[in-house]
Amino acid sequence: MTTSQNRQPKGITAGGQFAPDIHAESTLLLDPAQRPVTLSPGDSDAFPxxxxxxxxxALNVTRSDDGTGYFVSPAKTVNIKDLITDSDPRLHGEALDTWLERNSSVIEDFLAERYEADVRSDDGWDEVGVECTAQLPDGPLTEAQVVDAAWNGTKAVQLHNESDHGSFGSENLGRLKTTGDISYPRAE
Structure with missing residues (x-):
């Protein structure tokens, strides 16, 4: 005597036993550095x-209006008052404010030229925003390319090193002299 044993259809549970289940195949996670950056022409996005x-x-990416390339813009805030006071102790308080007012355009031009950057000093000299920019050609763009352009395609790292007194082998931004246009107070 033979008895037929009916098999349970896939995915249906019976008597605490499970029949084979349908499931998606596992996929490898995308390497974060290779994640694509997708922007339409004229769009921009922040990548904190x-x-x-x-x-x-801060790190921003903008695609040109005509879609022919990308602009990668790392930014940093620099306290110019502290840098100047650390370099020249005679400049503090009212003397520093007068000196900064007298030399503001020269300082902004110097920062813009030396770091190839846009400079914002709207909030005073304690928080000067400096944004460097690298241009990349159009085409597929990844987060790794954005990071590489920010660190190696701009002068953001040079700005950081020169504004940090402890960076070995770097010039000290507070002591850098421009073409002689900045007038320093006479020693008293």
């Missing part, structure tokens, strides 16, 4: 997760 917070405080 790609900024380290110290050397690069």
């Amino acid at each position: 997760e790609l900024a380290d917070g110290e050397v690069i405080e």
Whole structure:
């Protein structure tokens, strides 16, 4: 005597036993560095997760209006008052404010030229925003390319090193002299 044993269809449970189930095949996770950056012409986006917070405080990517390339813009805030006071203790308080007012355009031009950057000093000299920019050709863009352009295609790292007195082998931004246009107070 033979009895037929009916098999349970896939995915249906019976008596605490499970028949084979249909499931998606596992996929490898995409390497975060290879994640694509997708922007339409004229669009921009901030990538705070790609900024380290110290050397690069903010990181923005903009695609040109005509779609022919990308602009990668790391930004940093620099306290010019502290840099100048640390370099020349005679400049503090009212003397420093007068000196900064007298030399503001020269300082802004110097920062813009030396770091190839846009400079914002709207909030005073304690928080000067410096944004460097690298241009990349159009085509597929990844987060790794954005980070590489920010760190190696701009002068953001040079700005950080020169504004940090402890960076070995770097010039000290507070002591850098321009073409002699900045007038320093006479020693008293």
